[in-house]
Amino acid sequence: MQYYRDYRKKKKKKTGKILAILLSLLLVLLIVIVIKTIIYPFAKFETPAVTEQTNTGASDEAVWRLAKAIRIPTISQDADKTTDNPFDSFKVYLSEAYPEVYKAMDTLSINKYGLLFHWKGKDTLRNPILFLAHYDVAPVVRHKCGEDMFGEEVFRPGDPKKEAIGKYQTAWDFPPFSGAVANGRIYGRGTLDAKSMMMAHLEAATTLLANSFQPEQDIWFAYGFDQETGGTKGALKIAEYFKQNNITFDAVYGEGSVVTAPGVAGIDRPVALVGIAEKGSCTISITVKEKGGHSSMPPSKSSLVLAAEIIEKLNSKQFPADIIPLVKTFLDNVGGDMNFISRMAIANQWLLEAPLLKLLKQDPATNALVRTTTAVTMVKGSNAPNILSTTADITVNFCILTGDSVGKVVNHVKEICDGYDVDIRVDTSCEPSSLSSEKTRAWRAVKNAIARLYPEASMVACIALTATDAQRYETTGKNVYRIMPVCLNEYEQRTIHNENEHISLENYGRMIAYYKNLMKLFETIE
Numbered sequence: 347m348q349y350y351r352d353y354r355k356k357k358k359k360k361t362g363k364i365l366a367i368l369l370s371l372l373l374v375l376l377i378v379i380v381i382k383t384i385i386y387p388f389a390k391f392e393t394p395a396v397t398e399q400t401n402t403g404a405s406d407e408a409v410w411r412l413a414k415a416i417r418i419p420t421i422s423q424d425a426d427k428t429t430d431n432p433f434d435s436f437k438v439y440l441s442e443a444y445p446e447v448y449k450a451m452d453t454l455s456i457n458k459y460g461l462l463f464h465w466k467g468k469d470t471l472r473n474p475i476l477f478l479a480h481y482d483v484a485p486v487v488r489h490k491c492g493e494d495m496f497g498e499e500v501f502r503p504g505d506p507k508k509e510a511i512g513k514y515q516t517a518w519d520f521p522p523f524s525g526a527v528a529n530g531r532i533y534g535r536g537t538l539d540a541k542s543m544m545m546a547h548l549e550a551a552t553t554l555l556a557n558s559f560q561p562e563q564d565i566w567f568a569y570g571f572d573q574e575t576g577g578t579k580g581a582l583k584i585a586e587y588f589k590q591n592n593i594t595f596d597a598v599y600g601e602g603s604v605v606t607a608p609g610v611a612g613i614d615r616p617v618a619l620v621g622i623a624e625k626g627s628c629t630i631s632i633t634v635k636e637k638g639g640h641s642s643m644p645p646s647k648s649s650l651v652l653a654a655e656i657i658e659k660l661n662s663k664q665f666p667a668d669i670i671p672l673v674k675t676f677l678d679n680v681g682g683d684m685n686f687i688s689r690m691a692i693a694n695q696w697l698l699e700a701p702l703l704k705l706l707k708q709d710p711a712t713n714a715l716v717r718t719t720t721a722v723t724m725v726k727g728s729n730a731p732n733i734l735s736t737t738a739d740i741t742v743n744f745c746i747l748t749g750d751s752v753g754k755v756v757n758h759v760k761e762i763c764d765g766y767d768v769d770i771r772v773d774t775s776c777e778p779s780s781l782s783s784e785k786t787r788a789w790r791a792v793k794n795a796i797a798r799l800y801p802e803a804s805m806v807a808c809i810a811l812t813a814t815d816a817q818r819y820e821t822t823g824k825n826v827y828r829i830m831p832v833c834l835n836e837y838e839q840r841t842i843h844n845e846n847e848h849i850s851l852e853n854y855g856r857m858i859a860y861y862k863n864l865m866k867l868f869e870t871i872e
């Protein structure tokens with residue numbers, strides 16, 4: 347018995363010792379993690395030395411011109427219309443809205459609706475710069491049935507109240523093609539993505555022309571009409587035109603990210619996100635085949651049920667997540683302003699990469715930073731309630747992270763559909779872009795123009811999460827930078843391609859001022 351007691355005592359002592367060692371090790375590890383977090387070289391924000399204040403107000407006329415542009419429903423899919431084509435109306439409208447631009451610049455239509463403007467500079471030996479946007483818009487999905495999409499004409503210049511009349515009772519405060527000006531905002535499809543950008547370029551050029559400004563180098567403006575459906579008819583053809591004419595650019599400026607408002611992602615200052623790369627994209631249609639017939643005698647799995655199974659697999663078998671070098675640098679740049687837990691995870695990736703990835707995957711915005719995303723967007727069965735269709739169609743859209751490829755996505759879909767009777771078709775595709783440098787005059791010009799509008803913002807390079815037209819222009823120059831110079835909170839960001847898309851008058855004014863600065867400053871930046 348004594349022997350047994352001694353044995354237990356000894357064992358207890360030994361276990362206690364091991365526990366103490368383990369606890370001390372854990373404590374050491376914790377101390378290392380905390381110290382590493384404290385000393386981690388997160389980028390420090392420095393207020394830029396730009397003191398000149400920029401006037402950011404948009405004039406009534408400028409607001410009116412954008413509002414009228416919104417009223418022309420240039421939905422990408424309607425570019426093929428043979429009658430009442432809104433793209434024809436838009437072209438006519440543009441020439442009426444900006445007569446000075448049309449007078450001073452050479453204009454060219456590429457593939458009918460791709461629009462090019464060429465502003466000749468003083469020095470023809472310098473490489474030109476290029477501003478991009480698109481004037482097609484995404485369709486409006488949810489809308490009050492039977493309501494008209496335009497509403498009354500709700501704003502006129504000089505209207506002292508500038509208030510649209512009445513409240514529109516849907517998820518839109520005002521009809522999606524009303525161009526209503528109310529609540530300090532302009533409402534409608536295209537107010538953010540991306541008619542506002544196009545109109546802001548032309549507003550800026552109009553003001554500069556009125557002041558007899560001529561740029562040092564040539565400036566080109568290029569506007570696509572099918573960005574929302576792949577850009578193969580617009581941007582791709584325009585880029586080919588530049589290539590054929592040996593025109594290369596020192597800078598290409600297009601849409602991409604935005605300046606995020608304070609509070610977004612837990613960062614209490616605005617962050618100007620400039621895309622130096624963008625994800626690729628790939629839209630795939632899957633047709634699932636099965637016997638059809640009357641719904642009174644359904645097979646155990648109809649084509650639509652099989653499609654549902656495939657959709658479930660597409661959704662559950664996501665691409666693996668990874669922190670690519672650009673995203674790592676991005677986290678180093680913004681991490682310093684984040685909370686301690688986030689800082690700790692970023693600073694200790696040697697140990698905490700898995701929990702960090704888990705954290706990033708939880709939010710759709712950060713999830714998109716670390717993987718090729720899968721979004722099932724459309725599905726179609728039969729046309730009648732009592733008919734079983736012989737085919738069901740699934741449309742799935744992938745945004746491809748650097749490192750993955752269109753080929754990889756296609757193989758992934760083939761693997762998922764293995765065992766099903768399907769046809770797989772790639773509708774549109776674009777590989778991820780290459781990386782632009784942060785050591786160019788084109789980058790520094792953006793930095794300067796941003797600092798004039800947002801002196802309190804830190805500017806960081808990032809990857810744009812969707813494919814834009816900019817990618818098509820990589821053949822015309824290496825320096826491609828993507829930002830829409832507006833400051834948006836999370837709600838405003840969510841209205842893009844969604845309900846209630848709008849731009850604040852303040853943001854529209856900033857946009858015009860930004861492009862004016864960029865056009866004026868470019869040649870003076872060292």
Ligand SMILES: [Zn+2]
Pocket residue numbers: 480539540573601
């Ligand atoms: Zn866009």
